[in-house]
Amino acid sequence: MAAGAGSVTARLAANADAPVVRIDIPVSGMTCAACQARVQRTLVRQPGVRDAAVNLMTRTASITYDPKEASPQEFVDAIRTTGYGADLPIDRSILEEQEASDRAYAEEYRGLATKAGVTLAAGVVAMIVSMPLMAPAGHAEMPPASDPFMRWVSRSLTPIVQRALPRLYSIDPRVLSFALLAMTAAIMMWSGRTFYARAWTAFRHHAADMNTLIAVGTGAAFLFSLAATVAPSFFVTRGVAADTYYEAVIFIIALVLVGNALETRAKRQTAAALRGLANLQPQTARLERDSGDVDVPIEDVRQGDVVSVRPGERLPVDGEIMAGSSAVDESMLTGESLPVVKAVGDRVIGGTINATGAFRYRATTLGADSVLARIVRLMREAQGTRAPVQRLADRVSAVFVPIVISLAIATFAIWYVAVDTAPAVRAFAAAVAVLVIACPCAMGLAVPTAVMVATGKGAELGVLIKGGEALQRAGSLDTVVLDKTGTVTEGRPTVTDVVSYDPDRADVEILELAAAVERRSEHPLAAAIVTSADGSGSTLGAAESFESYPGRGVTGVANGIAVAAGNPRLMAEWAVDTSAASADVVRLAAESKTIVLVAADGRLAGLIAIADPIKAGSRDAVTALRRMGLDVVLLTGDSDVVARSVARAVGIERVVAGVLPEGKVAEVRRLQEERRVVAMVGDGVNDAPALAQADVGMAIGSGTDVAIEASDVTLVRGDLRGVAQAVALSRRTMRTMKQNLFWAFVYNVVGIPVAAGLLYPIAGILLSPILASVAMALSSVSVVSNSLRLRRYDPRAV
Amino acid sequence: MRPDDIAVVIAAIAAIGWVNWYFFVAGDRRADGRGSGQRDRATRS
Numbered sequence A: 001m002a003a004g005a006g007s008v009t010a011r012l013a014a015n016a017d018a019p020v021v022r023i024d025i026p027v028s029g030m031t032c033a034a035c036q037a038r039v040q041r042t043l044v045r046q047p048g049v050r051d052a053a054v055n056l057m058t059r060t061a062s063i064t065y066d067p068k069e070a071s072p073q074e075f076v077d078a079i080r081t082t083g084y085g086a087d088l089p090i091d092r093s094i095l096e097e098q099e100a101s102d103r104a105y106a107e108e109y110r111g112l113a114t115k116a117g118v119t120l121a122a123g124v125v126a127m128i129v130s131m132p133l134m135a136p137a138g139h140a141e142m143p144p145a146s147d148p149f150m151r152w153v154s155r156s157l158t159p160i161v162q163r164a165l166p167r168l169y170s171i172d173p174r175v176l177s178f179a180l181l182a183m184t185a186a187i188m189m190w191s192g193r194t195f196y197a198r199a200w201t202a203f204r205h206h207a208a209d210m211n212t213l214i215a216v217g218t219g220a221a222f223l224f225s226l227a228a229t230v231a232p233s234f235f236v237t238r239g240v241a242a243d244t245y246y247e248a249v250i251f252i253i254a255l256v257l258v259g260n261a262l263e264t265r266a267k268r269q270t271a272a273a274l275r276g277l278a279n280l281q282p283q284t285a286r287l288e289r290d291s292g293d294v295d296v297p298i299e300d301v302r303q304g305d306v307v308s309v310r311p312g313e314r315l316p317v318d319g320e321i322m323a324g325s326s327a328v329d330e331s332m333l334t335g336e337s338l339p340v341v342k343a344v345g346d347r348v349i350g351g352t353i354n355a356t357g358a359f360r361y362r363a364t365t366l367g368a369d370s371v372l373a374r375i376v377r378l379m380r381e382a383q384g385t386r387a388p389v390q391r392l393a394d395r396v397s398a399v400f401v402p403i404v405i406s407l408a409i410a411t412f413a414i415w416y417v418a419v420d421t422a423p424a425v426r427a428f429a430a431a432v433a434v435l436v437i438a439c440p441c442a443m444g445l446a447v448p449t450a451v452m453v454a455t456g457k458g459a460e461l462g463v464l465i466k467g468g469e470a471l472q473r474a475g476s477l478d479t480v481v482l483d484k485t486g487t488v489t490e491g492r493p494t495v496t497d498v499v500s501y502d503p504d505r506a507d508v509e510i511l512e513l514a515a516a517v518e519r520r521s522e523h524p525l526a527a528a529i530v531t532s533a534d535g536s537g538s539t540l541g542a543a544e545s546f547e548s549y550p551g552r553g554v555t556g557v558a559n560g561i562a563v564a565a566g567n568p569r570l571m572a573e574w575a576v577d578t579s580a581a582s583a584d585v586v587r588l589a590a591e592s593k594t595i596v597l598v599a600a601d602g603r604l605a606g607l608i609a610i611a612d613p614i615k616a617g618s619r620d621a622v623t624a625l626r627r628m629g630l631d632v633v634l635l636t637g638d639s640d641v642v643a644r645s646v647a648r649a650v651g652i653e654r655v656v657a658g659v660l661p662e663g664k665v666a667e668v669r670r671l672q673e674e675r676r677v678v679a680m681v682g683d684g685v686n687d688a689p690a691l692a693q694a695d696v697g698m699a700i701g702s703g704t705d706v707a708i709e710a711s712d713v714t715l716v717r718g719d720l721r722g723v724a725q726a727v728a729l730s731r732r733t734m735r736t737m738k739q740n741l742f743w744a745f746v747y748n749v750v751g752i753p754v755a756a757g758l759l760y761p762i763a764g765i766l767l768s769p770i771l772a773s774v775a776m777a778l779s780s781v782s783v784v785s786n787s788l789r790l791r792r793y794d795p796r797a798v
Numbered sequence B: 001m002r003p004d005d006i007a008v009v010i011a012a013i014a015a016i017g018w019v020n021w022y023f024f025v026a027g028d029r030r031a032d033g034r035g036s037g038q039r040d041r042a043t044r045s
Helices: A002-017 A033-044 A072-081 A094-134 A148-164 A166-170 A173-190 A193-204 A210-230 A232-236 A246-270 A272-278 A371-384 A390-418 A423-437 A441-460 A467-475 A484-488 A507-518 A524-535 A568-573 A579-590 A618-627 A640-650 A661-673 A688-693 A721-756 A769-792 B003-031 B036-044
Strands: A021-028 A049-055 A060-065 A284-289 A292-297 A306-309 A319-324 A326-329 A340-342 A359-363 A463-465 A479-483 A494-500 A545-549 A553-558 A561-566 A594-600 A603-611 A631-635 A654-656 A678-682 A696-700 A713-715
Touching: A021 A072, A021 A094, A033 A049, A033 A060, A033 A072, A033 A210, A033 A390, A060 A072, A094 A148, A094 A166, A094 A173, A094 A246, A094 A272, A094 A371, A148 A166, A173 A193, A173 A210, A173 A246, A193 A210, A210 A232, A210 A246, A210 A390, A210 A423, A246 A441, A246 A769, A272 A371, A272 A441, A371 A441, A371 A463, A371 A467, A390 A423, A390 A441, A390 A721, A390 B003, A423 A721, A423 A769, A441 A463, A441 A467, A441 A721, A441 A769, A463 A467, A463 A721, A467 A696, A467 A721, A479 A484, A479 A661, A479 A721, A484 A631, A484 A640, A484 A678, A494 A507, A494 A524, A494 A579, A507 A524, A507 A553, A507 A561, A507 A594, A507 A603, A524 A594, A524 A603, A561 A568, A568 A594, A579 A594, A579 A603, A618 A631, A618 A640, A618 A721, A631 A640, A631 A661, A640 A654, A661 A678, A661 A688, A678 A688, A678 A721, A688 A696, A696 A721, A713 A721, A721 A769
Parallel strands: A479 A631, A479 A678, A631 A654, A678 A696, A696 A713
Antiparallel strands: A021 A060, A049 A060, A284 A292, A284 A306, A306 A359, A319 A359, A326 A340, A463 A713, A494 A603, A545 A553, A553 A561, A561 A594, A594 A603
């Protein structure tokens, strides 16, 4: 015993060290939450599997396993034994994968639509053929058809059919019954085959799903009709109408197929945004070679290749501009509506459109590493995730089907006992209606479809949301913490003011002199001065001599002039009189700007003020967030004075300044301890720990540098308005999910009792199995359509 | 009550019992590896 326990421990320890591998296996044939749960349960039970997550919408099983204990082929076999299709994944790019999944959806839709069309037509024929059987004249001694829907149809259509097809009524009813039997059997074998096959495999695994309900419902109706056809006297002698339900069987199968087809089409539509992204990738690139420009397939482009782009063309790969300049339309990736000006040294993204100029650029990231492929991959992963709100639906659908079967049996018994005339027939119709109306499809679709549409919608706006959980948390936020540098502000110190105190020197010359000495400094403020000087056309090179005084400034000789650039302390050391600048120094310091005084040959020449400018959308974004009822907090490592001046400028009241990166984590935690749901918005690099601590971490990208793996929400465009859009979209999505779940539950809660005949004693309402199948198909379609409404929602309006 | 009513009610109770046993009790046992599923695997291997 002890030895046994020891070996188990050893095995567990070995497993802990073993490297695990993740594989995504495409799974086909899953239609509802119960199907998905079944495949997932089977995979989790496989030896060597550490974790398995099956995704109904992307139709993949992500399995983490120990390659020493299991192989992908075993998983494929295991999935196939559950009755679903599976294949080993083919090694292909994420974009090709998306195309393949689209093709699979399109094929499935075509198949379902054909079957649904043919079966519906067969249903109409069956209904017409069964008219003479239902007419009281058919079996005069029997009451008319017990199915209320069929009775109504029979009453309203009989005169028409009698006039149009009088010969039909002269055919022996037994011949008609056998013809219907043959037709129904054929339809069940052809279009209903998958339901029965899957229901049977599920049954063998002690599981039940939507297929079980349809198979049991139509199977029972068929067997009853078969008996009534083959041995009608058995029923008649017992006072039971030898009614047949052939047309009901055919119609139920047809309507379920129609529902499935519509659902497949709608699911395809939910992936439209993703398809749009994948389609952005051009197939060829024009490369510059010694022999001239050549068009090559995109797969043949290598890092470092020089790509040439003309106006109006789509950029084939990511890269960095080497020559030329242009405006590039990046709206498809960033949501930014205006074209972005790009010049030498700027980075460009594959898939965006060159608007005006022609330029050449060097290819940098390719294939799976490209920005587009990473966004598509993230979206595919996100769209498959489940929101916590779905757990309720999962729990219900797991026990749903056996309970419904039990209810159907109880319905049969109660009707049988309660009804005097033709009890078996009525009891039977009600039981079949209960089976058919109850389907967990709508419940299984309620959340994933909303997640899919919302993440796609977000991607169109440059707001990448990492899945259902992030969506749900973002929907319940009440506090947004904004990092200052790089989030509210540009994060790049920029020269804002230049003042000359020397009548012989223009502002530009002040800048030029300072730049000449700062050119050799590595201080961030120096970079701001040099950039500004270069931008205003400075031709003065670096100073001949240079000395740096840490914390004070720099000195040097440029163009024969002794230049000092730094703070008042440096000026004092150099005995420069700065009294002329004192008023400006006080004024600019109050605006929390950093001041660099510039002296030339021992006399004060001018002043340069540097600040980190506030981003264009920051104020609007803060206003929008506050309008949405969110508390906005500014969190920064900068001094209180600087922080407050920025906060004032954008309209934030609550400021926490002077915190170190660890302090940011503590601040977020402190807010969470106040039972707030906190979003942290930062640049994704310096703020990573705080982003991770927050309930929702939002990384703000700068167009090309998309830190999409690091956070719950990534704002591709470096604009704070994306935060408000993300929150608005999430709130709207949560509302959609809750509506979907509500309707899916209400539909079943109301539908099942009505189908069971609860309203019959009160209002005489009885639901035909055919109407029940219509209701079931409608419930799934309405849930998916409700999710699709999110596509029209525009969070930019917040 | 007709005589066959009693038969139907008894049959229904039995059927409901069996459905719940088959899908919940036997299904769970199988999921835990205690049921027929485990025997199947053992025989196969």
